[in-house]
Amino acid sequence: MSTLDERAGELDRADPLAALRAEFIPSDDVIAYLDGNSLGRPLHASRKRLAEFVTDVWGARLIRGWDERWMAAPTELGDRLARVVLGAGRGQTLVGDSTSVLLYKLLRAGVAARPDRDVLVMDSGNFPTDRFLAQSVAQERGLELRVIEPAAGAGVSVADVEAVLDERVAVLLLSHVDYRSAEIAALAQITTLTHAAGALVLWDLSHSVGVMPIGLDAVGVDLAVGCTYKYLNGGPGSPAFLYVAAALQDQLTQPVTGWMGTAEPFAMGPSYVPAEGMRRFASGTPPIVGMLALRDMLALIERAGLDRIRAKSVALTEFAIEASDTLLAPLGVELASPREAAVRGGHIMIEHDAFRGLTPILWARGVIPDFREPRGLRLGLSPLSTSFAEVLTGITVIAQLMAARGYA
Known part of the structure; x- marks a missing residue:
């Protein structure tokens, strides 16, 4: 145990991003927030921005x-988001609606x-x-x-995709990082394979x-969506974003034809005429208030640097696996995420039959993970707001509760 304490201390002292934790509003009753991949902590800057707005x-x-x-906010903020976190050029990203609505728009447009x-x-x-x-x-x-039916406990592989692609496939829909295991899909290889088959x-x-x-542009991705309340800390219900590669924009007809997506929104014309470029993928009035906190997090990510954030994320998940192996594996807990950092995202999943019942007890103790059916505890480690000591505190409490219930 002392070794893990020392390791956590060393890692926190060596963390080049440690000072940025002070940018986030703390929770008085939370000792370990391990759900930053579901809802990120708010920033002090966002509290000020919202009040001033x-x-x-x-x-x-x-x-x-x-x-x-x-x-102009949906496209202006979309361009900023594209530059800071997507690796995409201007005029290809729009902020607005929920992830579900945007997925529907692009699925319908893609198959059409x-x-x-x-x-x-x-x-x-x-x-x-x-x-x-x-x-x-x-x-x-x-x-x-x-x-596609991936192998048990695994994400979608390149071989899985090769097996289903043919001249009849219109659109392939996948997640970049598996929401349970955190396995990273081979985005570049799968995109290339899909294009070779003539699909989107x-x-x-x-x-x-x-x-x-x-790196959406470098890979040649066609279409993408994502939410902004996880690692982008936009707040509960903050708007999602969609990306459409520039070469595809005039080929797609979006199905939710609202007034904000027209060429002249205030003309109030008798029929729908789509706007040029990404504006055509807008539908209703954009959620301006919901965009405010996202602006602050994008500024912080730009200050920190995405490469350094990824390095901290890898270090956090590596340490979480080390702590779990030491404290939880002897109690029967199994790791359900890849051990290889190159194919693991920003969270880890651990599994045990006790976790369903333990989750509300953990929450009451101020340790906040996520339970995922049927027996998974997901530890989401947001790099800019999470310390190594916090990770160890959370895993230690899990171990103590399990031992007290006879799982030793």
Whole structure:
């Protein structure tokens, strides 16, 4: 135990990003926040920005705010997000709506852009919303839904994708990082394979954006979506983003044709005429308030540097695995995430039959992980707000509770 304490101390002292933890608002009753990949902590800067917005912007400018700055916010913030965390050029990213709505838009638009193809591909281990939407779109469009069944405990492999691609596939939908195991999919290889088959690939970046470099333009990704309340700390219900490669934008017809996506929103014309570029993928009034905290986190990520964030993320998950091996494995806990850092995202999953019952007790003790069916405890380690000592505290409490219940 002393060795782990010493290791945590050494790692925290050597952490070049340690000082940035002071940028986040602490929780008085939480001793270990291990769910930063579900909802990031708020920033002090966001508390100030939100308060000032109510009085100095919304209150002062009122409806004039739309003409002065708000109409441009979805694309302006989209360009900034693309530059800071997506590795993408201007004019390809839009902020607004939820991840679910944006997934629907791009799935429908993608299959419509391949009218001679009748297959939509997903995997059985993807997040439920992704699977449900793929099922809905396949049913609406009369498509065959082809399902990849990864090996037990593994993510979707290149070989899995090769096995399902053919001349009938219109769109392949995958997550970059598995929401349970944290396994990273081979984004570049799978994108290349999909293109060789003449299909489009739609990536869900929700568990990778903000915690690792992605490089959408360099890889040649077609379509992508992601949320902003996990590692981007936009707050509960903050708007999602969608990315459409520049070469595809005029080939896609988005299905949710709201007034904000028209060429002249205030013309109030009799029929829908899409705007040029990414604006055409907008639908309704953009959630301006929901974009505020995201701006602060993007600024902090830019200060920290995405490569350094990824290095800290790897170090945190490595240490979490080390602590779990030492304290939890003797109690029967199993690691359900890759041990190889190169294919592991920003969280780890550990498994034990006791975790369902232990989760509410952990929450009451101020240790906040995530339970995932059927027996998984997900430890989400947001690099800029999480210390190594905090990780050790959380895992130590888990071990103590398990030992007290006879799992030793």
